[in-house]
Amino acid sequence: MRDSLGGSIDGVEQTLSERYAAPPAWWRRATIAAVAVLALVGLAWLAWAAYTESTPKVQSQLVSFHVVDEHSVTARIDVRLASGTTDATCTVEALADDHSIVGELHFTPTTGTNRVTVRTERIATAVELPGCTAEGQDRAR
Incomplete structure (x- = not known):
């Protein structure tokens, strides 16, 4: 059917x-x-x-730091710059006991060891290196 x-x-x-x-x-x-x-x-x-x-243009590593006094710390940072890299910038932060940032320094690195002094608003207990950037490299390393 x-x-x-x-x-x-x-x-x-x-x-x-x-x-x-x-x-x-x-x-x-x-x-x-x-x-x-x-x-x-x-x-x-x-x-x-x-x-x-x-293959980043700039790489950095915090080697050591020293608390100088209540208002400053020094840090030793090793930086590697790729050939032809210009306008590199590094950031170093000084931290207090409560993990708040008490000092910050932006500097132009050179290849090799960089010794920097960070001024602080009170005593710092640690130093942190967020990293370095260069033109064309937005992520800090």
């Missing part, structure tokens, strides 16, 4: 390809090509990001 549209009432006789049009033949190739292009773009971005993060 059939209904007025030609379909079977007793059971499903039509296959999906008869009921719905099959996708065009080029659709599969276009999908594969689009996925390949997106994968290549993603891999290129990943390679660029890895290279950029692994």
Whole structure:
């Protein structure tokens, strides 16, 4: 028995390809090509990001610090600048017992060891080096 549209009432006789049009033949190739292009773009971005993060223009490390008196601390910082790096800036912070910043110094580093004195508003118990930045390197290291 059939209904007025030609379909079977007793059971499903039509296959999906008869009921719905099959996708065009080029659709599969276009999908594969689009996925390949997106994968290549993603891999290129990943390679660029890895290279950029692994070769910073400036790197710094706090080696030691000494509390001189109630209003100053000295710090020894090792800095490595990549060749051709200009406008590098480093930040050193002096911290009190309650972890509040009691002194801060921004300075232009040179390659090698940099000795700096940070003026403080009260006695500092620790020194922190958030890092150094350069043109094109926004994240302090």
